[in-house]
Amino acid sequence: MATTVVWFRDDLRVTDNPTLADAVDATDVVVPVYIFDPREYGETRYETEKRGPHRTKFRRESVHDLRASLQDRGGSLFVRQGRPEVVLPELADRTDADAVYAQTKPAVEELEREQGVRDALPESVSFERRWTHTLHHISDLPTAYDRIDDTFTPWRKEVERDSTVRDLVSAPDTIRTPDLEPGTIPTQSEVGVAEPPTDDRAVLPFEGGESAGKRRLSEYVWAGDHLSEYKGTRNELLGANYSSKFSPWLAAGCLSPRWIHAEVQRYEDDRVANEDTYWLVFELLWRDFFQFQFRKHGADFFTPTGIRDVDKRWDRDREAFRRWADGATGVPFVDANMRELNRTGYMSNRGRQNVASFLADAIGIDWRWGAAYFESRLIDYDVASNWGNWAYQAGVGNDSRDNYFDVLSQAERYDSEAAYVTTWLPELAELPPTFAHRPWRMSDREQTEYGVELGVDYPGPMFDIEARYSELRNT
Template sequence: MTQTALVWFRRDLRCHDNPALVAASAADDLLPVYCFDPREFGKQEYGGPNSFSFEKTGGFRTRFITESVADLRERLHEHGSGLVVREGKPEDILPELAAAHDADELHLSAVPTSEERAVESAVTAALADEGVEVQSHWGHTLYHLDDLPTDARIIDDTFTPFRKAVENESTVRDPRPVPVLPPLPVTAGGAETGGEAMGEVPTAPCGTEPATADERGALPFEGGETRALERLESYLWEGDHLREYKETRNGLVGSDYSSKFSPWLALGCLSPRYVYDEVKRYEAERVANDSTYWLVFELCWRDFFQFQFVKHEGQHFRREGIRNRTDIRWLWDDQRFRLWATGQTGIPFVDAAMRELNETGYVSNRARQNAASFLANNLRLDWRRGAAYFETKLVDYDPCSNYGNWAYIAGVGNDSRDKYFDIVWQANRYDPDAEYVKRWIPALASLPTEYAHEPWTMPRHLRTEYDLELGTDYPEPMVRLERTYDHLE
């Protein structure tokens, strides 16, 4: 009897090193599927006290997702397969496809976050009625869940002990090559030529329009496995940038100060194990140094947050966080939040970060940490609202990394210390020539460097000379930073 399998792509939009695809390829016939779930788009409610609505997926990530799905279809086609694309809830679509093609099993890549797990449970329940076995595969982290030194549910809540444990006691598995893919089911009429039965990749999925990034952006991120592998080749081998990664990773302007793999890693267009394998090859053929180690170190940080969500599940989304901090009085101020979100705080380093985010969907790690710290620590606004805003805007949004990092900075996450940034010090340290703030805040472009990060300290006669009127050309600072640090000491 011919065995037919479905493989349901979610955050694993690649053919290389894809355990779910490898397992599904053991079937006689294989039907790959991607669903644009309407719950991932449009206005969504964030529950709890002072609930609010936000755009779940903004225009930049929408474009990146549609490009990635289109690229996945092309790559599957090159391997003799194809991709069914549908708009709708997976628990409705997948049982219909399973019944239409008499499928025996469905394979998917596991993710640790609550919303995705709830959908997976709904799909499993719906397919049980069709007699379809569901098999879940772990494949989006550097270290496999089964290879951790201890069960993920009891791992340390601090990064350094976790890192030392996996470095000393775990091994990174070899990436899996693209398998030989079985043919599409004959019942998928027209599939071999990409016919109508396979569905179109929507230009505006579930009504969300894609956005085009400002040309001042760090990199014109284009979705898909093809572009992910090209970026890896360009950064490591053609540009030879990895040898100086540790020294340049805190940069703010340009395409190559950091790897910028994060959008492709977040959507699964790029496997972290494949990156690791390439780093090890680079170390063997070119150089092994602190920079090559540091890229793997950053992948380990990414793993840490993924496994923390396995351990703590939805607690990371609570205002009190995994530390159950009830001693912080979080404020709710719509006007102050809007000033932060639109880059009108009067603090140039924060405003530049938010303007870059709003115009491109991307912002460097250094800049986003400072922007987050300002909202959570200087303004004491509910950190979850800032995290949700990042969720809307970021092209490299990953729920575990985003909410894990926000909780960490807000002092409710994976650190026993209060974590805040001296923003002006950070600005002078990492943007010493004020190139970044001048790039994103034209009103400050002509200012002498020593005043660009603190225009409020500029003498009035110089403001007149440089044609800068605070409150008109650029906002007065909404808070006096030095005063807001007092409660954080």
């Protein structure tokens, strides 16, 4: 009787999961396993937590949901703690497995883990990889990944013209698994991570799992009919539906990008097709682009000079970085976004661009510190999207331009009434929008009038931010 171990990684779903479907089709018995690897926790080289509270909670919930989905099909999910290169060979030996099937990922650590497993397996056990994390399959690219354009727009146009999205793979109806100890899903404390804070200002509760991801898509696309206005609202800052917010479920693989694409097509057929509906697919293509870029450039994305070998002088002021991370820079738009991130594990795309630019361009701190901090805090952290976007903003990555975001003008444009800033900085709630965005302009009399004393009720700015942007404009 043929047996296959299925190693779940960032593909915590049963719908459109070729790794699981192929294993079920190829063998009589499958051994689905998720492994809590201790290397995914603890401290990074940048003195940041590798996987923080919100993302850990979301991952645990996703594993619970995957286990329930497999049980609904007559099987089980076996949960283990340890290093995959130790756990998987032991599990293959115990079940007399013929093969291990696994999702493959493009980034350095993920590939190293795969190679470690491959090397640890006996020759009698094959290692089968499946590419399942992108909209377009890597084998279907018009130009091979190692020769693709490093600029998004020509790559996108070529893919849209010359590639197609593969058909969805149905979830298995039944799954036969062996009689093994299922293992318990560890608590937050058991993996050394604190419980996340709760905050009723969060844009969504972000429950992990394929079931919750599908509910979110149904609510956003079908019940709320928000897809028809996606492009026009995606730069807003408050509320559940200014953007799709599918990214946490995409990052953990609870939702397949192809399944989202199919739902967009169905919406376009049933209701409306316009620039807004296209824009969600456009964003999926950006996500694809970074995945393939990481496959092409690998470890170069983690160097100070990035994939373009741009020699910039980066500061490594730990105190300045801490003020940025804590939301205590004295620049309200930056601080509001960072406080939202710390409290909820989420931040809008507009916010991410601005706080990244503030750290890298205005303060001049090593951009990798910011990328590592996002890795710890973001509930939707994806290695390629996160590090690719940070390198882009720092001017050392793809499509990099020597442009910066003026967070002051950005705040006044996208938060003209200061509703976002005062939501996350309630100490500024009594200020008119002009002062809420630039509190340092208040005189002593105005500080007394509004009851906001800089340096007491809210931090004074780290430096003369208006002068700094004047310098940037003139360089």
